Amino acid sequence: MADGGGIRRDRGPLKGGVGASVPHDSAAKHVAGEAIYIDDIPELPGTLHVAPHLSVHAHARILSVDVSAARAAPGVRAVITAGDVPGDIDIGPVFPGDPVLADGLVQFHGQPIAAVAADTLKQARAAAALVRVEYEPLPAVLTAEEALEKRFFVSPSLTMRRGGPEAALAAAPHRMAGTMVMGGQDHFYLEGMIAYAQPREDGDLLVFSSTQHPSEVQHLIARCLGLADHAVTVEVRRMGGGFGGKETQPAQIACIASILAARTRRPVKFRLDRDDDMIMTGKRHDFFVRYDVGHDADGRILALDMDLAGRCGFSPDLSNAIVDRAMFHADNGYFLPHAEVRGHRCKTHTVSNTAFRGFGGPQGMVAIEHVVDRIARSLGRDPLDVRKANLYGRDGVRDVTHYGMSVEDNVLPEMLDELERSSDYRARRRAIDAFNRESPVLKRGIALTPVKFGISFTATHLNQAGALVLVYQDGTVQLNHGGTEMGQGVYVKVAQVVAETFQIDLDRIRITATNTGKVPNTSPTAASAGTDLNGMAARDGAIQIRNRLTHFLAERFGTAPDAVAFKDNKVRVGDHVMAFEDVTRMAYMARISLSATGFYRTPKIWWDRSAAHGRPFYYFAYGAAATEAEIDTLTGESRFLRADVLHDVGHSINPAIDIGQIEGGFVQGIGWLTMEELWWDAAGRLRTHAPSTYKIPTARDVPADLRVSLFANANREDTIHRSKAVGEPPLMLGISAWLALRDAVAAVGEHRLVPDLDAPATPERVLMACEALRARMAG
């Protein structure tokens, strides 16, 4: 916010309150290169740099580690291995299983075994290459399907069940079974993992960490160093992207930097280069899906039996909750009268997979959308009609999920109707059919799909937030809360909430770096809940101060409290009108506290995991997208010609920021399901670990004609200004792009055969699917 915000007195109507499309708070700094990321912080004298030494086996016993040559190399100040961790070596965030450095056993190709700190990064890298490790290779399990067969899991399977699917399947007039796979996804945040640990007095550490979860980084550093939590402060002003990848994974980087800082008593920076980042840190889970579905002649699902097997990698990390969320979203927006959904956490000797925008939800949704698409094609019906026939009802009719939660706010029927009209779906479907009849090589397809995404952490205790609101005498404010800024705009949205509460311009509010020394015990900025939780907490803090000011003014002017009104940078008390800063000065002189901590916990939610039953979500966020694709049936290459998006953000706090999330999420979803392919070789080595081999969308991959609208709909729950969470749900709009490709492939079989197209639908998969259809047509 602009400097000197408290000095100007000629302020008019509120600027930057709730509902204003103000730019991101750092926009002007971003474009000038003035926004400070952790690698940009001026280095303290004596700062050391770190390079890791990584395993070259997917699964092996470590027989010996020889670091003598590394230790003797120029510039080296310390080399650590598992034995050098002073406290607890396990930094598993929820369940144990993540050693800070491999301890006697490596469980994936690229697992760090040693870390070198040296005067320069170049010296550290050169020395890290000198570490000698003797291995005894062990057999490795590399795929979810293989792990599922062997019942090799990181944690037990879970079942969600409603009704009696066995009998309903047996009685269903139509029934089919199948399997599918969908790939994982690298986060490819532009700023790689980094931590900068600085020793302070009393053995304390100040650690700058690019993390979505500073509290967890604080706790894990303390644990692995054998320190109390109060000895460690973690700060993050901003991340260069997170997308879930910086929820648990930054802890290892920060712990290694901290151990080396404590050992050398020097500042230590550990920044992963792109390759190490992609090799060492977890990704979105790829899934293997098996299903058996019964339906009627209209395509309405009567019963579903489904296995969702996620590849977790070598440790639990957050996989329990991620596979749970896949199971929660195995309905997407569809009513499953009889269902059994089983979720499996497959253990493999690959990097431990982790949170990624959607947190398993997208995988569950892809699975059910695959099933619904197949039902429609097997009946020769337009998939949109089958989708509509399966949508949840409302008010007691077809409105209970397979985990026992009533869908109270279902707006999908209206949204799909609106998008069908605004995208001109039916006419375009006819035009596409006409095009396909005339075009032997190129084929087009279209898909309109819904999104229903549950909002809340399914670990109920995480649904809390704290904030610190400091008002100064000149009427300016410092705002701090547990939310972390990764580009999604949580800082500016929460600041807008505080501006609205005090009725002061946004430029009077200084947003400060998230710091465990200001607000403790915070939850990760995840589950799309950053603004929901922290906005409420910040408003609570601001309201406390505003109430104190109200009562003080009422007493001072001898009026009732309801005669005090904050509006447009001014405070009215009966007939008196004062500038906000006059009131804060008066309050200070009268010894009124001008600071407060705010707090919030989400109401209504509960979840009994042992019974797989409850209301894990406060509410649902909805969306729908219609995407048109064109494929080349000789090469499998594809383009997206047009996409229409309608998304439900409730009452938007900042429409420009929300549209940014919608578009960005949509394109990221397209990337996941079309071109982004993680590829491991037979030895379990990730071979796509840089942008030269792992391809995320460029400007040209965005649909040529992209039309995004917000659905007019206040949140029926009492969320912050009746808004809805927006971080994750739009990613799943990208499913429409994948299904549009399936539709285009189906045109090769003149829509008489069901195509077989898994995800990501790379040119290779599209071509192979076309070839398979051509062979079946010929045979």
Place this chain on the structure above:
Amino acid sequence: MTQGIRVLMGGEVRTVPVADPCETVLEWLRRTGRVGTKEGCAEGDCGACTVVLGEERDGRLRYRAVNACIQFLPTLDGRQLITVEDLKGPDGALHPVQQAMVDAHGSQCGFCTPGIVMSLFALRHEAPGADRETAMDALAGNLCRCTGYRPILDAAAAMGTAPDAFDAREGATLALLRSIRRDGALAVETEEGRFHAPRTVDELAAVLVANPDATILAGGTDVGLWVTKQHRRLDPVVFVGEVAGLATIVEGPDAIDVGAGASWTDVMPVLARHWPSLGELLRRFASVQIRNTGTLGGNVANGSPIGDGMPALIALGATLVFNRGGERREIAIEDHYLAYRRTTLRSGEFLERVRIPLPRPDQTFVTYKVSKRFDQDISAVCAAFRLTRGPDGTVTDFRAGYGGMAAIPFRARGVEAAVVGRPWGLDAVTAAMAAAQAEMSPIDDMRASAAYRRMVARNLLLRFHHETRGHVARVASHG
């Protein structure tokens, strides 16, 4: 012998000491406190490190966006370096490019933003008023993971064309650049290594004969990665970017003669004029930043199996002219490649020129690139065909070059033989496809399976046939 180079920055000539000739511009910038420019990948693929070089061309100032992460510091000698910190006015006002990005909500996490701003800055100067298609091309080398690009393209459309402070200073900038122009060769020698930048072809030939183990550096779009990714020590390095005679493009009556040091940016419009299909391929196979530094000669001499230039040059019947100590030899391009990264290049020799026979009216030429991503991706299959037909439609000559398939780019002689002497039509093409199937045993890797590569190599012949019949047979890039 000098240990320093002269660079124009912020309107002033600065003498920059070179400690390590292979230190990248990005490392140097960040080490010296200019941290606005970011490292995203250190391999020239993400564009977060984009900076702009200013240099005199034909009497006016030209701006080239380049990847600072793979550009070695001494290559800045005699040039203007513009980084994101230079764009704001002295009063703190944002540059029109920066303001357009703010107004369009073009940044979210902001980490890619400095690079995007610099790419747009170069675009605004080099192609004022560029359309959306050109803007997408200018941004193909800038990855953004947050926005989905729509607001960035909107910013490109809104950034305006009015002269900026850099235009106003153009005369002064040119004068300063002339003042630091170096007439003789640049030679840097430090404890970390030696760096030579000769000015003439003869000087270059002499330096290489004297230093047969030298690494020849042109654009550095591959050599840069030997340092940033493989952490190799290169000593000495001989930079060909200042050899005036190596960057010329001569259009003769029968052939185009391209100097090995000519950048793709300079080569592309000339080739595109004669072979539009080649222009489209070159646009796709590298970002603007890479085309601005990478050279046709580097692509050819490097001999990477994934180089997209070779299939086309093979199909076009190009020849290569090598020079060793002034002694020249000429060889057909397909004969130059022996095995994976092994060529006929001899010790102390360098590629001087590439000769490409001009198209004739009886010839049809296409080149195709198939990759996971449309822009700036390495080919799973790259193919080029040159069809020559007699007056009766009989194929009199057919040349087929393939890349991305095997350890070297190659000429598919079986495919060629299957169509020569037959009328160009579905029968001939079917025979060629069968020959392709038999002739090719492609590699299997993360880009594509062998089965897919073989199928595409075959199907591209069918695509070519469709296109010679006037049918639309490939998905269009869109604007």
